[in-house]
Amino acid sequence: MFTHLHLHTEFSLLDGLARIPELMDRAKEMGQEAIGLTDHGVMYGAVQFYKEAKNRGIKPIIGIEAYVAQGSRHSKEAGDKQPYHMTLLAKNDEGYRNLLTLATKAHLEGYYYKPRMDKELLEAHHGGIIALSGCATSEVSRHLLDNRFEEAVKAARYYKDLFGDFYIELQEHGITEHEPLSAGLYKLAQETGLPVVATNDVHYVKHEDGTTQDVLLCIGTNSTVQEQNRFKMAGEFGCYYLKSEAEMRALFPEIPDAIDNTWRIAEMCDVNIEFGKMRIPTAELPAGVSADEHLARLCREG
Numbered sequence: 001m002f003t004h005l006h007l008h009t010e011f012s013l014l015d016g017l018a019r020i021p022e023l024m025d026r027a028k029e030m031g032q033e034a035i036g037l038t039d040h041g042v043m044y045g046a047v048q049f050y051k052e053a054k055n056r057g058i059k060p061i062i063g064i065e066a067y068v069a070q071g072s073r074h075s076k077e078a079g080d081k082q083p084y085h086m087t088l089l090a091k092n093d094e095g096y097r098n099l100l101t102l103a104t105k106a107h108l109e110g111y112y113y114k115p116r117m118d119k120e121l122l123e124a125h126h127g128g129i130i131a132l133s134g135c136a137t138s139e140v141s142r143h144l145l146d147n148r149f150e151e152a153v154k155a156a157r158y159y160k161d162l163f164g165d166f167y168i169e170l171q172e173h174g175i176t177e178h179e180p181l182s183a184g185l186y187k188l189a190q191e192t193g194l195p196v197v198a199t200n201d202v203h204y205v206k207h208e209d210g211t212t213q214d215v216l217l218c219i220g221t222n223s224t225v226q227e228q229n230r231f232k233m234a235g236e237f238g239c240y241y242l243k244s245e246a247e248m249r250a251l252f253p254e255i256p257d258a259i260d261n262t263w264r265i266a267e268m269c270d271v272n273i274e275f276g277k278m279r280i281p282t283a284e285l286p287a288g289v290s291a292d293e294h295l296a297r298l299c300r301e302g
Helices: 020-029 046-055 092-106 118-123 139-144 149-163 176-192 207-220 247-249 256-267 291-300
Strands: 034-037 059-068 085-089 129-132 166-170 196-198
Touching: 020 034, 020 046, 034 046, 034 256, 046 059, 059 092, 059 256, 085 092, 085 139, 092 129, 129 149, 139 149, 139 176, 149 166, 149 176, 166 176, 166 256, 176 196, 196 256, 196 291, 247 256
Parallel strands: 034 059, 129 166, 166 196
Antiparallel strands: 059 085, 085 129
16 A cells, blocks of 8 residues: 655644644545654654554654755855755664654754754664655755766665665656656666655645645745745645545556555554653763752752
């Protein structure tokens, strides 16, 4: 069964429109048995997403659409404003913890317009994570769009070696300029032997929600609907909704594996979030000092 693995909720602030309960109701209505969460750079919605999915008998797949710095996450020069996008999914509890760590460090150490992680962080916290190459703004895709095929292959092989479970992500949103990209991604997958997976960049629940999401983008970019040169979602208007399996198969009629692999990934993912327990870390204390004494001293020191 097709499973959505690239999806934004309202927690992709001023970008995603989908509210989680309505999203789950629609997924249940269409008979979808699993669904993924990949908000932009954050995991604010993970717990609500997990609970709402479980309550409807749907398997939740927790992930993030990561912002990956082109160089170091510590660099904050003008050229660092365009990080790569990458889809990361938690395969197990270790992967979920690593995503939390990556998201936290991206905010505390790598924030520059966006919360950015980098390859150093990914190499330290990659365990239990399934990676998809990402949308048109990913590292692999940008190399292809710039006619740097060998660089794209090199990047894809790097991520394959790092994560083990790495897929070339295919999207089809009716964007004319991206037609060569789709062909390039499929060619890369064939030459490297990497598996492909189809995603829809979901930002709202139903097709007719597209006009409302367009207004949301205007709020986020301080523009008006009437402006001609403002930022818009590229491609066919209204195509970024929660599509059915039939709709997704119709987009990739010659690549059935791209659809089937979504379910193979869903089957691999098994995150169990346990509630009702305190998870406060143990504080590191100086030798011979009690916790109360150490806290009191820190308070006196301000």
